[in-house]
Amino acid sequence: xxETTKVxxxxxxxxxxxxFVYVLVVLAGATLxxxxxxxxxxxxxxxxNIGAFPDAIALRTTVQYGIDxxxxxxLTDLSTKAKSTMLALIIVNFVLAPIGFVLAWxxxxxxxxxxxxxxxxxxxxxxxxxxxxxxxxxxxxLAIVNIITAIILPQGxxxxxxxxxxxxxxxxxxxxxxxxxxxxxxxYYLPEASxxxxxxxxxxxxxxxxxxxxxxxxxxxxxxxxxxxxxxxxDTLLVLRGISPVVLSIGSSPEYEFQxxxxxxxxxxxxxxxxx
Amino acid sequence: MKRIxxxxxxxxxxxxxxxxxxxxxxxxxxxTYILFELRVITTLFGAIFSxxxxxxxxxxSFFIGWKSKGVTIIEAGLAAFIYxxxxxxxxxxxxxxxxxxxxxIKPLGWxxxxxxxxxxxxxxxxxxxxxxxxxxxxxxx
Numbered sequence: 001x002x003e004t005t006k007v008x009x010x011x012x013x014x015x016x017x018x019x020f021v022y023v024l025v026v027l028a029g030a031t032l033x034x035x036x037x038x039x040x041x042x043x044x045x046x047x048x049n050i051g052a053f054p055d056a057i058a059l060r061t062t063v064q065y066g067i068d069x070x071x072x073x074x075l076t077d078l079s080t081k082a083k084s085t086m087l088a089l090i091i092v093n094f095v096l097a098p099i100g101f102v103l104a105w106x107x108x109x110x111x112x113x114x115x116x117x118x119x120x121x122x123x124x125x126x127x128x129x130x131x132x133x134x135x136x137x138x139x140x141x142l143a144i145v146n147i148i149t150a151i152i153l154p155q156g157x158x159x160x161x162x163x164x165x166x167x168x169x170x171x172x173x174x175x176x177x178x179x180x181x182x183x184x185x186x187x188y189y190l191p192e193a194s195x196x197x198x199x200x201x202x203x204x205x206x207x208x209x210x211x212x213x214x215x216x217x218x219x220x221x222x223x224x225x226x227x228x229x230x231x232x233x234x235d236t237l238l239v240l241r242g243i244s245p246v247v248l249s250i251g252s253s254p255e256y257e258f259q260x261x262x263x264x265x266x267x268x269x270x271x272x273x274x275x276x
Numbered sequence: 277m278k279r280i281x282x283x284x285x286x287x288x289x290x291x292x293x294x295x296x297x298x299x300x301x302x303x304x305x306x307x308t309y310i311l312f313e314l315r316v317i318t319t320l321f322g323a324i325f326s327x328x329x330x331x332x333x334x335x336x337s338f339f340i341g342w343k344s345k346g347v348t349i350i351e352a353g354l355a356a357f358i359y360x361x362x363x364x365x366x367x368x369x370x371x372x373x374x375x376x377x378x379x380x381i382k383p384l385g386w387x388x389x390x391x392x393x394x395x396x397x398x399x400x401x402x403x404x405x406x407x408x409x410x411x412x413x414x415x416x417x
Contacts, residue, residue: 013291014345021295028298031306035366144306148313 026133030140037141058086093142101135104128169246170254172224174272177242177258180218180227181270184238187216188262199262201232230257237261241275252276292348296340296355297362303339304332305363329363330393337394341401349398356394360387 012021068074107128190196192204195215203211210232213220220227224244231239237259244254255275262268308328337352344351364386 013295015343016295024295024298024302027306028301031301031309032362035305035309144310148310151314 022129022133022136026136026140029133029137030144033137033141034144058090093138097135097138100131101139104132104135108132166246166248166254169224169244170256173242173244173254173256176222176224176227177240177256177272178270180213180240180242181258181260183217184240184260185262185268187211188238188260200235201238202235236263248276288354289344289346289348289351292340292344292351293354293358296336296348296351297358299336299340300333300355300359301362303336304359305366308363309366330389333359333390334393334397337397338401341398342405343401347402349395349402352398352401353391353395356390357387360390
C-alpha cells in the first residue's frame with residue numbers, strides 16, 4: 001500500500017505515468033519542430049533552405065544534379081556555407097542525436113538501479129532527462145518527416161513520370177503539326193499542274209473547294225495524334241488542329257493549332273497555339 | 277464530492293496547461309500537418325476545414341476535462357489559447373495557404389471562439405466525469 005502511494009507521488013501528473021508524459025512532450029516538440037521547419041524543405045532550394053531536412057535536401061540535390069547533367073543544363077551548385085550547414089545538420093541528426101539519446105537513456109536506467117540500491121547519484125539530475133527530451137524531439141521529428149516523405153515520394157515520382165509522358169505527347173503533336181505545316185506550305189507554292197495549289201490552299205482536283213489533308217500530303221492520323229483542317233481563310237491562312245491520344249487528368253487531351261501563312265509577298269509565318 | 281458549480285478558489289494547474297497544449301499539438305496539429313502534407317487538406321478548405329479545427333479542439337478539451345482528476349476548465353481554455361496561437365502561426369506563417377478563419381472571423385474572434393469552445397467542451401468533460409463519479413451514468417443510459 002505504501003509502495004503504491006510512493007509510486008503515485010513520484011509521478012509528474014497523477015493521471016498519467018511519467019513515461020506517457022515524456023512521450024507526449026517529445027511528440028509535441030517533434031511536431032512543432034517539423035511544422036515550423038517544413039517550409040525550409042518544401043520551398044526552393046537555396047542556402048537559406050537547408051533547415052532540418054539535410055538528408056532530404058542532400059537527396060534532392062543529388063537527383064537535381066543527375067537531371068541537370070542528363071539534360072545538359074547548367075548545374076545548380078550550392079554555396080560552401082550551405083554544404084557545411086548540411087553536413088553539420090546531418091551529423092547532429094544522424095550521429096549526435098541518436099548517440100545522445102542512447103547515452104541519456106542508459107544513464108537514466110543506471111540512475112534508477114542506483115536509487116533502487118539506495119545509493120545517491122551525482123548532481124545535475126535534470127541534465128539527463130533534458131538531453132533525452134532534446135534528442136527525442138530531434139529523432140521524433142526525423143521520424144515524422146521521413147514517414148511523410150516516404151509516402152509522398154512515390155507519388156512525386158509517379159507525377160514526374162506522368163509529366164514526362166505528357167511533355168513527350170505535346171512535343172510529338174507539335175512536331176507532327178510542323179511537318180504538316182511544311183507540307184501545306186509546299187502544296188501552296190506548287191503549281192496546279194504538278195498537283196499543288198498554285199499559290200492557293202484550294203483543291204487542284206475539285207476547283208473552288210478547299211484542299212484536303214490527303215491532297216496536301218498530310219496524314220489525318222499518326223501514332224502521336226489526330227489532325228484536322230480547321231480553317232482556310234482567303235488563301236492566306238491555313239489552320240491545322242492536332243489532338244494527342246493521351247488523356248490529361250482534367251479529362252481532355254493535349255491539343256494544338258498550327259497556323260500557316262504563306263505571306264506573299266511578306267515572309268511566310270508559322271505559329272503554334274496551345275489549346276489544351 | 278467535487279461539483280462544478282462550487283468552485284470557490286480558482287487556481288490554475290499549470291501542469292495541465294502544458295500537458296493540455298501538448299495534447300492539442302499531438303492530437304490535432306500533427307494530424308492536420310500530415311493531412312496538409314499529403315495534400316488531403318487542401319480540398320477541405322472552407323466550412324469543412326473549420327469544422328475539422330473546431331470539432332478537433334472541442335474533442336481534445338472534452339478529453340482534458342474528463343481525464344483530469346481536478347477541475348480543469350480554465351486549464352483547457354488556456355491550453356486552447358496557446359494552441360490557437362501555434363495553429364495560427366503554423367497556418368499563416370509556415371504553410372501560407374490563406375486559411376478561411378483569419379479572413380472570415382479575424383484573429384480576435386478566432387481566439388474568442390477557440391477559448392469558448394475549449395472551455396465549454398472541458399465543462400462537458402467535467403460534467404461527464406462528475407456524473408460518472410456519482411454513479412449516475414447508468415441512469416443516463
